[in-house]
C-alpha cells in the first residue's frame with residue numbers, strides 16, 4: 129500500500145482550487161500528515177510552490193477516483209512543518225468557508241494562519257529539553273537553536289526532528305523577515321534651556337501660534353519625552369515638531385519599543401460578583417447548555433450597563449471548570465485595555481489576547497500558547513474566530529450586531545457564521561450579546577432558532593440617561609451655520625463650569641456622499657427602492673445603487689423649494705476648530721482615524737481623558753463603545769442623520785444602534801447623565817426610538833419595513849461585482865449575467881441591477897454590480913460557481929461575490 133498526499137497549492141486561481149495528489153517520499157511517510165505545509169513542484173517547468181496537506185490517500189485503491197491525477201505522481205520536495213499548523217477541525221472549516229464565501233481554499237487556509245506562518249519567514253527549532261541523540265543534538269547551537277530554513281537536513285533527520293517536536297522536546301519559532309516589525313517610538317528632546325524658551329517666546333511674531341504651542345509644551349518638561357505624549361494635545365501635530373527640529377529647538381530620535389513584561393502582572397485579580405436575578409437566569413441557562421454539551425445559540429439582549437460582561441465571565445468560568453476552553457470575540461475597537469483587564473482580572477495568565485495591535489511575532493507567540501494549551505481563554509477581534517482552541521466549551525460574541533465582524537475583502541466571511549460552525553463541531557453553546565441585536569439575530573430568537581435571554585435593567589437600577597432631540601432646522605433659522613446648537617453649547621458650558629466631562633460624537637458614516645436640504649432636512653430618495661440617492665460628482669447625477677435609477681442633481685429642494693441644499697457632513701478637524709472659537713478654555717481631545725493611526729494612541733487618549741486631562745472628548749464612532757467614565761455627564765451627537773442618508777437598507781438600524789450605544793456612555797456612575805442628539809430629521813423613527821431607547825419598538829417597525837421592501841431578515845442577499853478597465857466590457861458582461869441569472873434562478877428571486885458601484889471607478893477599473901434577494905434558491909451556489917469559473921476565461925474581467933454584504937458604499 130502506497131500513500132500519497134492531497135495538497136492545496138498556493139496558486140490562487142479557479143483552476144487550481146482543488147487538491148492535487150503528490151507522492152510522499154518514503155522517508156517522510158510518517159511526517160507528512162494533514163495540516164503540515166510543504167513545497168511541491170507545480171505547473172510548467174515544475175516551479176516550486178508552497179502548499180498545505182489536506183488529506184492522505186492510498187494510491188492503489190483511491191487513485192483512479194482522483195479526477196486531478198494525470199500521469200506519474202511528482203514527489204513532495206520539502207516539508208516545511210514538523211507538526212501540523214492546522215488541525216482537523218480548522219482544515220474542515222477552511223473547506224466549508226471556501227464554499228460559503230466563494231473564496232479559494234488556499235485563501236481561507238491562509239486566513240487561519242498567523243502572519244508569521246504565511247509571509248516569508250525564517251524558521252528555527254528550539255530545544256526545550258536535552259536531546260538524547262548525539263547526532264541530532266549536534267545540529268543545535270549553544271543556545272539550543274537550529275536554523276531550520278538555512279540548514280540542509282537529511283530526510284531521516286527531518287523525520288527524527290518531527291518526532292521530537294511531537295513529543296514536545298523541541299518547538300518551532302518564526303522570525304519574520306520584515307524590518308517594519310520592529311516597533312519604534314519617536315522621542316523629543318528639548319535643545320533649549322528655560323531661559324532660551326522664554327527668550328524665543330518673547331521674540332515670536334503674534335501669529336506664530338504653532339511655534340508658540342511647541343515652545344509652551346517644551347517649557348513644561350525638559351526631560352526627553354515620547355512624541356505621542358506631546359500629541360495628546362490635539363492642537364499639536366508631528367509636523368510642528370519636525371519644524372521645531374529644523375529650527376534646532378528639539379532633537380527627534382527613534383527608540384525601539386519593547387513589550388512591557390509587567391503589563392500583565394499588574395492586572396488586579398477579581399472574583400465573581402453576586403448576580404442580579406436576570407443575570408443569574410442567563411448564567412443558569414448557559415451553564416446547563418455547557419454541562420450538557422449542547423450547541424445552543426443564546427441571544428443575550430441587555431441594555432447598556434446591564435452587566436453582560438459579568439454573565440460572560442461567569443459562563444466562561446463554568447466551561448473552564450469542566451476542563452474546557454472558551455473563545456470570546458469583541459469588536460476591534462472595544463479591545464481596549466479595560467476589556468482585556470476585566471477578562472485577565474478573572475482568569476489571569478491563561479488568557480490569550482489577539483488583536484491588530486500585536487506584531488506578527490507577538491501574535492504568533494499568543495497563537496502558540498493557544499495551540500500548546502497554555503491559554504484556555506482567547507479574547508480577540510474578528511480573525512480570532514480561527515483561534516486553534518481544542519475542546520471548546522463556550523463561544524461568545526460581544527456586540528454581535530457590529531459590521532466589523534464581516535470581513536470586507538476576500539475571503540468575505542462573517543465571523544458569526546464561523547463561530548456557529550465551530551459550536552456545532554464542538555457541541556458548545558454560543559452567546560451572542562448586544563444591547564441592540566442585529567435584526568437577523570433578533571428575528572431568529574423570535575422564531576426560536578436562538579434562545580432569547582434578556583437583561584432589561586441597568587445594574588443597581590441606575591436609570592438610562594434622558595435623551596433630548598435637538599431640531600437643527602430650527603437652529604438654522606435663528607443662527608448662522610454652526611455645528612453646535614444653542615442648547616448643546618449651553619450644556620457644554622455648564623459642564624465646564626462644574627468641572628464635569630463631555631463626550632461629543634461626530635458621525636462619519638455617509639460623510640458628504642449625499643445631498644440634503646438645509647431647511648427642511650429632505651433627502652432625495654429613489655422612486656423605485658426608497659433608498660437614498662448617492663451623489664456622483666464625476667457624472668453630476670444622483671444615483672440609486674440598487675436599481676440603477678439616475679437623475680440630475682436638484683438645484684432646489686423638491687420638497688420646500690429652498691435653494692439651501694448642500695452636501696451634509698463635516699470633519700472632526702473642522703468641529704475642533706469651531707469648538708476652540710466657541711469655548712476657548714476647554715481642553716479637547718480629538719479622536720478619529722487621523723489622530724489614532726499610530727499604535728497605542730487610541731488607548732493613550734482614552735487614558736488621558738480618564739485621568740481628566742481634558743474636558744471634552746470629540747470623536748467619531750470609535751468613541752461610542754466601551755467607555756465607562758464616571759465623570760461623563762453629557763453626551764452630544766452632532767449629526768445623527770448622516771448615516772440615515774446612506775444608500776443602505778440597514779441605514780436606520782445602524783443609526784439606532786449607534787445612538788443607543790453612545791447614549792449608554794452617559795451617567796454610568798453616581799452623577800446623572802444627559803444626552804443631546806442634533807438632527808435634521810427629528811421625526812425619523814430611528815431617532816425617535818433611540819431617544820426612547822426602545823429597542824423592541826424599533827425592531828417591530830424596522831421588521832415591518834424590511835418585510836415591505838423584501839429585505840433581510842425576510843430575504844437573503846448576495847452582491848455580484850464585476851470590474852474591468854473598459855467600462856463597456858464590465859457593463860456588457862453584467863447585463864449578460866443578469867439575463868443568464870434570470871433564466872437560471874427561480875422567479876421568486878429578485879435581481880436588481882446591474883448598476884455602477886457608488887465609486888464606479890477605482891484605480892482605473894470600472895465596477896458594476898448585481899444585487900440578489902432570494903428566499904430559497906437551491907440553484908444559486910452552482911450558478912455562482914459557474915459564473916466564477918467562466919470569468920476565468922475572460923481576460924481582464926474580475927468577478928467577486930459577496931454573500932450577505934454589509935457595505936454598499
Ligand SMILES: Nc1ncnc2c1ncn2[C@@H]1O[C@H](COP(=O)(O)OP(=O)(O)OP(=O)(O)O)[C@@H](O)[C@H]1O
Pocket residue numbers: 401402403404407430431432433434435436437438563587754792
Ligand atoms: N451583579 C453585579 N453586581 C454589581 N455590579 C455589577 C454586577 N454586574 C455588573 N456589574 C457592574 O455594572 C457595570 C456595568 O456592567 P457591564 O459593563 O458589564 O455592562 P454591559 O452590559 O457590558 O454594558 P455595555 O453594553 O454598556 O458595555 C460594571 O461596572 C460592572 O462591574
Ligand SMILES: [Zn+2]
Pocket residue numbers: 645646647648649650685686687688689690
Ligand atoms: Zn427642503
Ligand SMILES: [Zn+2]
Pocket residue numbers: 654655656657658659672673674675676677
Ligand atoms: Zn432604486
